Each structure stands twice: as C-alpha cells, then as structure tokens.
Amino acid sequence: MKRCHLSGGETTPAPKANKIVVFIDFFRVGLCFPLHLIILEILEKYEVFLHQLTPNAIMRLGLFK
Numbered sequence: 001m002k003r004c005h006l007s008g009g010e011t012t013p014a015p016k017a018n019k020i021v022v023f024i025d026f027f028r029v030g031l032c033f034p035l036h037l038i039i040l041e042i043l044e045k046y047e048v049f050l051h052q053l054t055p056n057a058i059m060r061l062g063l064f065k
Contacts, residue, residue: 013051021051029055030062038064 013021022031039061043050053061 013049015049015051020049023051023055025055026050026053026058029059031058036064 015021042061042064
C-alpha cells in the first residue's frame, strides 16, 4: 500500500476520506509526521485543513509543540 503519492495533475486539493494534502514547502519550514496532537486539536477547533494553511502558518503552529 502506498503511503503517499504525487499530484496526478489536480489543480484544487480535494482529499478523500482519511487523506490529507501536504505541500512540499511545508516540509521545508519544519513540518514532520506524525503531527503532535495539539496541532490536530488546533486545526479541528478552527475548522481548517492542513492544505488551507500557508508555510508561515505551519511555522507558527510549531510554537505550540
């Protein structure tokens, strides 16, 4: 089973159930998996998905770890 795959030419992120969209720039600013639980709680509280954030937002979330 593949854990990840590159975009198949999609221009709009549309994750399927139990999937997330991650941009390579997120890893350049320090994103790593598994995500800390506080990050998941913040995303859920504000009803946002990971792919809706900017690299700067990912860096700021790192302050909460």
